[in-house]
Amino acid sequence: MNAHFPYLLLTVILSVSFNVEALSPHYYDQSCPQADHIVTNAVKKAMSNDKTVPAALLRMHFHDCFVRGCDASVLLDSKGKNKAEKDGPPNISLHAFYVIDNAKKALEEQCPGVVSCADILSLAARDAVALSGGPTWEVPKGRKDGRISKAIETRQLPAPTFNISQLQQSFGQRGLSMHDLVVLSGGHTLGFAHCSSFQNRIHNFNLQKQVDPTLNPSFAASLNVICPAHNKVKNAGATMDATTTYFDNVYYKMLMQGQSLFSSDQALLTTPSSKKLVAKYASSMEEYERAFVKSIIKMSSISGNGKEVRHNCRRVR
Numbered sequence: 001m002n003a004h005f006p007y008l009l010l011t012v013i014l015s016v017s018f019n020v021e022a023l024s025p026h027y028y029d030q031s032c033p034q035a036d037h038i039v040t041n042a043v044k045k046a047m048s049n050d051k052t053v054p055a056a057l058l059r060m061h062f063h064d065c066f067v068r069g070c071d072a073s074v075l076l077d078s079k080g081k082n083k084a085e086k087d088g089p090p091n092i093s094l095h096a097f098y099v100i101d102n103a104k105k106a107l108e109e110q111c112p113g114v115v116s117c118a119d120i121l122s123l124a125a126r127d128a129v130a131l132s133g134g135p136t137w138e139v140p141k142g143r144k145d146g147r148i149s150k151a152i153e154t155r156q157l158p159a160p161t162f163n164i165s166q167l168q169q170s171f172g173q174r175g176l177s178m179h180d181l182v183v184l185s186g187g188h189t190l191g192f193a194h195c196s197s198f199q200n201r202i203h204n205f206n207l208q209k210q211v212d213p214t215l216n217p218s219f220a221a222s223l224n225v226i227c228p229a230h231n232k233v234k235n236a237g238a239t240m241d242a243t244t245t246y247f248d249n250v251y252y253k254m255l256m257q258g259q260s261l262f263s264s265d266q267a268l269l270t271t272p273s274s275k276k277l278v279a280k281y282a283s284s285m286e287e288y289e290r291a292f293v294k295s296i297i298k299m300s301s302i303s304g305n306g307k308e309v310r311h312n313c314r315r316v317r
Protein backbone atom coordinates (compact mmCIF):
# COMPACT_ATOMS: atom_id res chain seq x y z
CA MET A 1 0.00 0.00 0.00
CA ASN A 2 1.21 3.50 -0.86
CA ALA A 3 2.98 5.11 2.13
CA HIS A 4 1.42 8.44 1.30
CA PHE A 5 -2.10 7.10 1.62
CA PRO A 6 -2.79 8.31 5.18
CA TYR A 7 -1.54 11.79 4.30
CA LEU A 8 -3.64 11.90 1.19
CA LEU A 9 -6.71 10.86 3.17
CA LEU A 10 -6.00 13.51 5.79
CA THR A 11 -5.65 16.18 3.12
CA VAL A 12 -8.96 15.17 1.57
CA ILE A 13 -10.76 15.27 4.91
CA LEU A 14 -9.25 18.65 5.80
CA SER A 15 -10.09 20.22 2.47
CA VAL A 16 -13.66 18.94 2.58
CA SER A 17 -14.38 20.39 6.02
CA PHE A 18 -12.58 23.56 4.99
CA ASN A 19 -14.85 24.02 1.99
CA VAL A 20 -17.93 23.57 4.12
CA GLU A 21 -16.82 25.98 6.85
CA ALA A 22 -14.84 28.75 5.27
CA LEU A 23 -16.55 31.87 4.07
CA SER A 24 -14.48 34.37 2.12
CA PRO A 25 -14.94 37.99 1.00
CA HIS A 26 -13.47 36.84 -2.35
CA TYR A 27 -15.84 33.92 -2.88
CA TYR A 28 -17.45 35.39 -6.02
CA ASP A 29 -14.39 37.24 -7.34
CA GLN A 30 -14.21 34.95 -10.39
CA SER A 31 -17.77 33.65 -10.69
CA CYS A 32 -19.71 36.88 -10.10
CA PRO A 33 -17.51 39.90 -9.45
CA GLN A 34 -20.49 42.30 -9.57
CA ALA A 35 -22.38 40.45 -6.81
CA ASP A 36 -21.85 43.02 -4.04
CA HIS A 37 -22.62 45.91 -6.35
CA ILE A 38 -25.87 44.39 -7.64
CA VAL A 39 -27.18 43.81 -4.11
CA THR A 40 -26.21 47.32 -3.00
CA ASN A 41 -28.13 48.80 -5.93
CA ALA A 42 -31.26 46.81 -5.09
CA VAL A 43 -31.12 47.97 -1.45
CA LYS A 44 -30.48 51.60 -2.46
CA LYS A 45 -33.38 51.62 -4.86
CA ALA A 46 -35.80 50.12 -2.32
CA MET A 47 -34.66 52.50 0.43
CA SER A 48 -35.36 55.53 -1.71
CA ASN A 49 -39.04 54.52 -1.83
CA ASP A 50 -39.42 53.05 1.65
CA LYS A 51 -37.53 54.18 4.76
CA THR A 52 -38.47 51.01 6.65
CA VAL A 53 -36.43 48.76 4.35
CA PRO A 54 -33.04 48.87 6.18
CA ALA A 55 -34.50 47.87 9.56
CA ALA A 56 -36.46 45.07 7.92
CA LEU A 57 -33.37 43.67 6.19
CA LEU A 58 -31.25 43.75 9.33
CA ARG A 59 -33.90 41.97 11.38
CA MET A 60 -34.49 39.46 8.58
CA HIS A 61 -30.80 38.53 8.62
CA PHE A 62 -30.80 38.10 12.41
CA HIS A 63 -33.91 35.96 12.20
CA ASP A 64 -32.39 33.85 9.42
CA CYS A 65 -29.14 33.20 11.28
CA PHE A 66 -30.82 32.31 14.58
CA VAL A 67 -33.00 29.59 13.02
CA ARG A 68 -31.02 26.79 11.27
CA GLY A 69 -28.00 29.08 10.76
CA CYS A 70 -27.66 31.65 7.97
CA ASP A 71 -29.20 29.49 5.24
CA ALA A 72 -31.97 31.71 3.87
CA SER A 73 -34.62 29.55 5.57
CA VAL A 74 -36.44 32.78 6.47
CA LEU A 75 -36.92 33.54 2.76
CA LEU A 76 -38.80 30.36 1.79
CA ASP A 77 -42.54 30.63 1.23
CA SER A 78 -44.99 28.24 2.85
CA LYS A 79 -45.85 25.41 0.51
CA GLY A 80 -48.67 22.86 0.70
CA LYS A 81 -49.02 21.77 4.31
CA ASN A 82 -45.66 23.23 5.33
CA LYS A 83 -45.95 26.56 7.13
CA ALA A 84 -42.63 28.38 6.68
CA GLU A 85 -40.72 30.57 9.19
CA LYS A 86 -42.04 33.76 7.66
CA ASP A 87 -45.57 32.68 8.58
CA GLY A 88 -44.61 31.85 12.17
CA PRO A 89 -45.77 33.92 15.16
CA PRO A 90 -42.99 36.56 15.51
CA ASN A 91 -43.22 37.47 11.81
CA ILE A 92 -44.98 40.70 12.73
CA SER A 93 -42.06 42.91 11.70
CA LEU A 94 -40.81 40.83 8.78
CA HIS A 95 -41.28 42.54 5.45
CA ALA A 96 -39.31 43.78 2.45
CA PHE A 97 -38.75 40.29 1.03
CA TYR A 98 -39.20 41.90 -2.39
CA VAL A 99 -35.81 43.61 -2.00
CA ILE A 100 -34.09 40.22 -1.88
CA ASP A 101 -36.23 39.05 -4.82
CA ASN A 102 -35.15 42.05 -6.90
CA ALA A 103 -31.47 41.54 -6.08
CA LYS A 104 -31.76 37.83 -6.91
CA LYS A 105 -33.45 38.55 -10.23
CA ALA A 106 -30.67 40.93 -11.26
CA LEU A 107 -28.02 38.41 -10.14
CA GLU A 108 -29.65 35.55 -12.07
CA GLU A 109 -29.36 37.66 -15.23
CA GLN A 110 -25.62 38.28 -14.68
CA CYS A 111 -24.48 34.99 -13.14
CA PRO A 112 -27.26 32.40 -13.04
CA GLY A 113 -27.26 29.89 -10.20
CA VAL A 114 -24.14 31.31 -8.56
CA VAL A 115 -24.97 33.64 -5.65
CA SER A 116 -26.84 32.05 -2.75
CA CYS A 117 -29.88 33.70 -1.20
CA ALA A 118 -28.20 33.45 2.21
CA ASP A 119 -25.27 35.53 0.90
CA ILE A 120 -27.65 38.04 -0.70
CA LEU A 121 -29.38 38.55 2.66
CA SER A 122 -26.07 38.97 4.46
CA LEU A 123 -24.93 41.55 1.89
CA ALA A 124 -28.26 43.34 2.07
CA ALA A 125 -28.02 43.60 5.87
CA ARG A 126 -24.54 45.12 5.51
CA ASP A 127 -25.85 47.63 2.97
CA ALA A 128 -28.81 48.44 5.21
CA VAL A 129 -26.46 49.40 8.03
CA ALA A 130 -23.95 51.27 5.85
CA LEU A 131 -26.61 53.21 3.92
CA SER A 132 -28.19 54.26 7.24
CA GLY A 133 -24.99 56.01 8.31
CA GLY A 134 -23.46 53.03 10.12
CA PRO A 135 -20.18 51.23 9.49
CA THR A 136 -19.45 49.13 6.44
CA TRP A 137 -17.47 45.92 6.12
CA GLU A 138 -16.47 43.20 3.69
CA VAL A 139 -19.01 40.39 3.87
CA PRO A 140 -17.51 36.88 3.97
CA LYS A 141 -19.48 34.82 1.42
CA GLY A 142 -20.02 31.22 0.37
CA ARG A 143 -23.13 30.31 2.39
CA LYS A 144 -25.43 27.75 0.86
CA ASP A 145 -29.22 27.75 0.88
CA GLY A 146 -31.19 25.28 2.96
CA ARG A 147 -34.31 23.37 1.95
CA ILE A 148 -36.21 23.45 5.24
CA SER A 149 -38.22 26.24 6.83
CA LYS A 150 -40.71 25.58 9.63
CA ALA A 151 -42.94 28.14 11.34
CA ILE A 152 -42.71 26.25 14.62
CA GLU A 153 -38.94 26.76 14.76
CA THR A 154 -39.28 30.53 15.15
CA ARG A 155 -39.85 29.65 18.81
CA GLN A 156 -36.07 29.37 18.92
CA LEU A 157 -35.75 33.14 18.54
CA PRO A 158 -35.14 35.08 21.76
CA ALA A 159 -38.30 36.80 23.07
CA PRO A 160 -38.47 40.49 24.04
CA THR A 161 -39.49 39.38 27.55
CA PHE A 162 -36.23 37.44 28.08
CA ASN A 163 -34.00 38.20 31.06
CA ILE A 164 -30.22 38.31 30.86
CA SER A 165 -29.64 34.61 31.54
CA GLN A 166 -32.16 33.56 28.89
CA LEU A 167 -30.55 35.94 26.39
CA GLN A 168 -27.07 34.70 27.21
CA GLN A 169 -28.21 31.13 26.73
CA SER A 170 -29.85 31.89 23.38
CA PHE A 171 -26.74 33.65 22.07
CA GLY A 172 -24.35 31.17 23.69
CA GLN A 173 -26.00 28.22 21.91
CA ARG A 174 -25.03 29.93 18.66
CA GLY A 175 -21.46 30.65 19.65
CA LEU A 176 -22.11 34.28 20.55
CA SER A 177 -20.81 35.86 23.76
CA MET A 178 -22.23 38.33 26.26
CA HIS A 179 -20.23 40.99 24.42
CA ASP A 180 -21.87 40.01 21.10
CA LEU A 181 -25.28 40.15 22.82
CA VAL A 182 -24.75 43.72 24.02
CA VAL A 183 -23.30 44.84 20.69
CA LEU A 184 -25.89 43.16 18.45
CA SER A 185 -28.78 44.42 20.59
CA GLY A 186 -27.60 47.80 19.30
CA GLY A 187 -29.29 46.77 16.05
CA HIS A 188 -32.32 48.21 17.85
CA THR A 189 -31.10 51.61 16.70
CA LEU A 190 -33.11 51.00 13.51
CA GLY A 191 -36.80 50.43 13.05
CA PHE A 192 -40.05 50.06 14.84
CA ALA A 193 -41.81 47.77 17.33
CA HIS A 194 -45.48 46.96 17.73
CA CYS A 195 -47.22 47.50 21.08
CA SER A 196 -47.46 43.73 21.62
CA SER A 197 -43.66 43.52 21.86
CA PHE A 198 -43.42 45.78 24.93
CA GLN A 199 -46.89 45.72 26.48
CA ASN A 200 -45.56 43.56 29.35
CA ARG A 201 -43.67 46.66 30.57
CA ILE A 202 -46.57 49.11 30.58
CA HIS A 203 -49.62 47.01 31.56
CA ASN A 204 -49.80 44.50 34.45
CA PHE A 205 -46.01 44.48 34.79
CA ASN A 206 -46.27 42.48 38.03
CA LEU A 207 -48.59 41.99 41.00
CA GLN A 208 -47.53 45.28 42.58
CA LYS A 209 -46.94 47.54 39.60
CA GLN A 210 -48.70 48.34 36.34
CA VAL A 211 -45.55 49.81 34.80
CA ASP A 212 -41.96 48.51 34.85
CA PRO A 213 -40.26 50.72 37.47
CA THR A 214 -37.01 50.71 35.49
CA LEU A 215 -38.74 52.67 32.70
CA ASN A 216 -38.38 56.44 32.77
CA PRO A 217 -41.87 57.59 33.95
CA SER A 218 -42.50 60.14 31.22
CA PHE A 219 -41.22 57.73 28.56
CA ALA A 220 -43.57 55.06 29.96
CA ALA A 221 -46.43 57.56 29.89
CA SER A 222 -45.78 58.31 26.23
CA LEU A 223 -45.77 54.59 25.39
CA ASN A 224 -49.05 54.29 27.26
CA VAL A 225 -50.64 56.93 25.05
CA ILE A 226 -49.59 55.06 21.90
CA CYS A 227 -50.46 51.65 23.35
CA PRO A 228 -53.45 51.85 25.73
CA ALA A 229 -54.44 48.69 27.62
CA HIS A 230 -57.17 47.75 25.17
CA ASN A 231 -55.37 48.92 22.09
CA LYS A 232 -57.52 48.81 18.98
CA VAL A 233 -55.14 50.42 16.49
CA LYS A 234 -53.85 47.55 14.42
CA ASN A 235 -50.29 48.65 13.68
CA ALA A 236 -49.66 50.91 16.66
CA GLY A 237 -46.18 50.97 18.11
CA ALA A 238 -43.05 52.99 18.72
CA THR A 239 -39.75 53.66 17.02
CA MET A 240 -36.81 51.74 18.47
CA ASP A 241 -34.92 54.93 19.30
CA ALA A 242 -35.27 58.66 18.68
CA THR A 243 -33.25 58.49 15.43
CA THR A 244 -34.91 55.45 13.92
CA THR A 245 -33.55 55.68 10.36
CA TYR A 246 -29.96 56.35 11.52
CA PHE A 247 -27.58 53.66 12.59
CA ASP A 248 -26.04 55.31 15.64
CA ASN A 249 -25.49 54.74 19.39
CA VAL A 250 -28.59 56.63 20.53
CA TYR A 251 -30.10 53.24 21.47
CA TYR A 252 -27.48 52.87 24.23
CA LYS A 253 -27.90 56.45 25.41
CA MET A 254 -31.65 56.00 25.72
CA LEU A 255 -31.26 52.59 27.35
CA MET A 256 -29.17 54.17 30.11
CA GLN A 257 -31.97 56.68 30.71
CA GLY A 258 -34.69 54.06 31.09
CA GLN A 259 -35.90 54.62 27.55
CA SER A 260 -35.71 51.22 25.91
CA LEU A 261 -38.68 49.32 24.55
CA PHE A 262 -38.11 45.68 25.50
CA SER A 263 -37.40 43.88 28.74
CA SER A 264 -34.58 42.22 26.79
CA ASP A 265 -33.00 45.65 26.20
CA GLN A 266 -33.37 46.65 29.85
CA ALA A 267 -31.86 43.27 30.83
CA LEU A 268 -28.50 44.44 29.47
CA LEU A 269 -28.26 46.73 32.51
CA THR A 270 -28.74 43.91 35.02
CA THR A 271 -25.19 42.55 35.20
CA PRO A 272 -22.12 44.69 35.95
CA SER A 273 -20.22 43.49 32.88
CA SER A 274 -23.02 44.08 30.36
CA LYS A 275 -23.89 47.42 31.99
CA LYS A 276 -20.29 48.54 31.58
CA LEU A 277 -20.43 47.69 27.87
CA VAL A 278 -23.67 49.62 27.41
CA ALA A 279 -22.00 52.68 28.99
CA LYS A 280 -18.94 52.24 26.78
CA TYR A 281 -20.95 52.16 23.54
CA ALA A 282 -23.21 55.01 24.70
CA SER A 283 -20.14 57.17 25.02
CA SER A 284 -18.28 56.21 21.83
CA MET A 285 -19.78 55.79 18.39
CA GLU A 286 -16.36 54.76 17.04
CA GLU A 287 -15.93 51.95 19.54
CA TYR A 288 -19.50 50.90 18.85
CA GLU A 289 -18.99 50.74 15.08
CA ARG A 290 -15.83 48.67 15.43
CA ALA A 291 -17.50 46.26 17.82
CA PHE A 292 -20.64 45.96 15.69
CA VAL A 293 -18.66 44.94 12.62
CA LYS A 294 -16.89 42.18 14.56
CA SER A 295 -20.06 40.83 16.14
CA ILE A 296 -22.25 40.93 13.05
CA ILE A 297 -19.63 39.05 11.04
CA LYS A 298 -19.73 36.43 13.80
CA MET A 299 -23.52 36.28 13.72
CA SER A 300 -23.63 36.09 9.95
CA SER A 301 -21.20 33.17 10.01
CA ILE A 302 -23.45 30.86 12.04
CA SER A 303 -23.40 27.88 9.74
CA GLY A 304 -26.44 26.04 8.50
CA ASN A 305 -26.93 22.80 6.60
CA GLY A 306 -27.56 24.41 3.23
CA LYS A 307 -26.20 22.64 0.15
CA GLU A 308 -27.62 24.47 -2.84
CA VAL A 309 -27.93 27.85 -4.52
CA ARG A 310 -31.56 28.65 -5.21
CA HIS A 311 -32.75 30.27 -8.43
CA ASN A 312 -35.68 31.87 -6.64
CA CYS A 313 -35.19 32.76 -2.97
CA ARG A 314 -38.78 31.77 -2.13
CA ARG A 315 -38.47 28.17 -3.38
CA VAL A 316 -36.06 25.27 -3.01
CA ARG A 317 -34.46 24.02 -6.21
Ligand code: HEM
Binds near residue numbers: 161184186194
Ligand atom coordinates in the same frame (compact mmCIF):
# COMPACT_ATOMS: atom_id res chain seq x y z
C1 HEM B 1 -31.25 40.17 21.84
C2 HEM B 1 -32.33 39.53 21.43
C3 HEM B 1 -33.36 40.19 20.56
C4 HEM B 1 -34.69 40.27 20.83
C5 HEM B 1 -35.41 39.68 22.03
C6 HEM B 1 -35.29 41.02 19.76
C7 HEM B 1 -36.63 41.30 19.66
C8 HEM B 1 -37.20 42.14 18.74
C9 HEM B 1 -38.59 42.50 18.67
C10 HEM B 1 -39.68 41.93 19.57
C11 HEM B 1 -38.75 43.40 17.68
C12 HEM B 1 -40.03 44.13 17.29
C13 HEM B 1 -40.97 43.31 16.47
C14 HEM B 1 -42.23 44.11 16.29
O1 HEM B 1 -42.91 44.36 17.29
O2 HEM B 1 -42.54 44.51 15.16
C15 HEM B 1 -37.46 43.63 17.11
C16 HEM B 1 -37.21 44.50 16.08
C17 HEM B 1 -35.99 44.65 15.49
N1 HEM B 1 -34.84 43.95 15.79
FE1 HEM B 1 -34.56 42.75 17.39
N2 HEM B 1 -34.32 41.39 18.89
C18 HEM B 1 -33.13 40.90 19.32
C19 HEM B 1 -31.92 41.02 18.68
C20 HEM B 1 -31.72 41.66 17.49
C21 HEM B 1 -30.52 41.61 16.72
C22 HEM B 1 -29.30 40.77 17.07
C23 HEM B 1 -30.71 42.40 15.63
C24 HEM B 1 -29.75 42.70 14.50
C25 HEM B 1 -28.46 42.93 14.70
C26 HEM B 1 -32.02 42.97 15.74
C27 HEM B 1 -32.56 43.88 14.88
C28 HEM B 1 -33.86 44.37 14.94
C29 HEM B 1 -34.38 45.42 14.07
C30 HEM B 1 -33.59 46.19 13.02
C31 HEM B 1 -35.72 45.59 14.42
C32 HEM B 1 -36.71 46.56 13.76
C33 HEM B 1 -37.41 45.84 12.64
C34 HEM B 1 -38.28 46.73 11.78
O3 HEM B 1 -38.48 47.90 12.08
O4 HEM B 1 -38.74 46.23 10.73
N3 HEM B 1 -32.63 42.47 16.86
N4 HEM B 1 -36.53 42.87 17.77
Ligand SMILES: *[C@@H]1O[C@H](CO)[C@@H](O)[C@H](O)[C@H]1NC(C)=O
Binds near residue numbers: 086088089092095
Ligand atom coordinates in the same frame (compact mmCIF):
# COMPACT_ATOMS: atom_id res chain seq x y z
C1 LIG C 1 -47.26 36.35 9.01
O1 LIG C 1 -48.01 35.18 9.27
C2 LIG C 1 -49.37 35.26 8.89
C3 LIG C 1 -50.09 33.96 9.26
O2 LIG C 1 -49.43 33.18 10.18
C4 LIG C 1 -49.46 35.50 7.37
O3 LIG C 1 -50.82 35.65 6.99
C5 LIG C 1 -48.66 36.76 7.01
O4 LIG C 1 -48.64 36.91 5.60
C6 LIG C 1 -47.24 36.66 7.52
N1 LIG C 1 -46.50 37.89 7.25
C7 LIG C 1 -45.39 37.92 6.50
C8 LIG C 1 -44.73 39.24 6.36
O5 LIG C 1 -44.90 36.94 5.95
Ligand SMILES: *[C@@H]1O[C@H](CO)[C@@H](O)[C@H](O)[C@H]1NC(C)=O
Binds near residue numbers: 164165
Ligand atom coordinates in the same frame (compact mmCIF):
# COMPACT_ATOMS: atom_id res chain seq x y z
C1 LIG D 1 -34.61 34.29 34.02
O1 LIG D 1 -35.82 33.62 33.79
C2 LIG D 1 -35.74 32.22 34.00
C3 LIG D 1 -37.05 31.59 33.52
O2 LIG D 1 -38.17 32.29 33.98
C4 LIG D 1 -35.46 31.96 35.50
O3 LIG D 1 -35.36 30.58 35.74
C5 LIG D 1 -34.15 32.66 35.84
O4 LIG D 1 -33.88 32.52 37.23
C6 LIG D 1 -34.18 34.13 35.47
N1 LIG D 1 -32.85 34.70 35.65
C7 LIG D 1 -32.64 35.93 36.13
C8 LIG D 1 -31.23 36.39 36.19
O5 LIG D 1 -33.55 36.63 36.49
